[in-house]
């Protein structure tokens with residue numbers, strides 16, 4: 001029996017008018033048939049403290065549950081100082097612990113990101129890919145969705161208006177669903 005592919009989308013920005021959160025909202029409307037994009041908000045997650053990793057805050061327990069329930073993850077990352085924002089890294093760290101109990105292990109994932117600069121989060125995305133090696137997350141390689149000059153691609157209400165970017169997001173989600181189905185036949 002065919003099953004819907006459940007993709008959990010995580011934006012690495014807490015900003016109210018975030019382009020990355022707006023891109024994630026757009027992705028929810030661009031998912032291929034048979035796939036659904038849900039979101040998890042990273043607000044209210046305290047700074048990681050290894051003393052608490054075996055008894056984490058409720059929000060972290062919820063994050064780990066949502067990650068495990070999802071067939072695949074869509075990371076939508078800003079670029080801060082040429083890397084992944086601390087908010088996203090912090091959430092990744094929490095959900096990777098304690099050792100041997102990482103929620104990320106074996107997950108298929110896709111990456112996209114929006115920046116007001118010309119490189120569209122390229123450097124942050126490659127740092128995220130580096131983390132995936134240790135996390136044993138399997139990321140879609142292409143397309144690389146790096147949304148540069150974001151202020152020109154969204155309207156004042158935060159709607160993605162750039163058709164080329166929408167096409168790239170559609171392709172990315174299609175590739176993510178294909179990868180998920182290849183890795184988990186029951187996710188078809």
Ligand SMILES: Cc1cc2nc3c(=O)[nH]c(=O)nc-3n(C[C@H](O)[C@H](O)[C@H](O)COP(=O)(O)O)c2cc1C
Nearest residue numbers: 013015018019020021078079080081082115116117
């Ligand atoms: C602390 C900080 C560091 C930043 N560093 C970069 C950077 O390295 N590269 C870049 O393209 N934009 C950088 N920016 C600008 C972001 O692209 C811009 O703030 C963007 O809107 C953040 O994503 P958001 O709209 O989803 O919050 C930085 C912004 C902040 C606040």
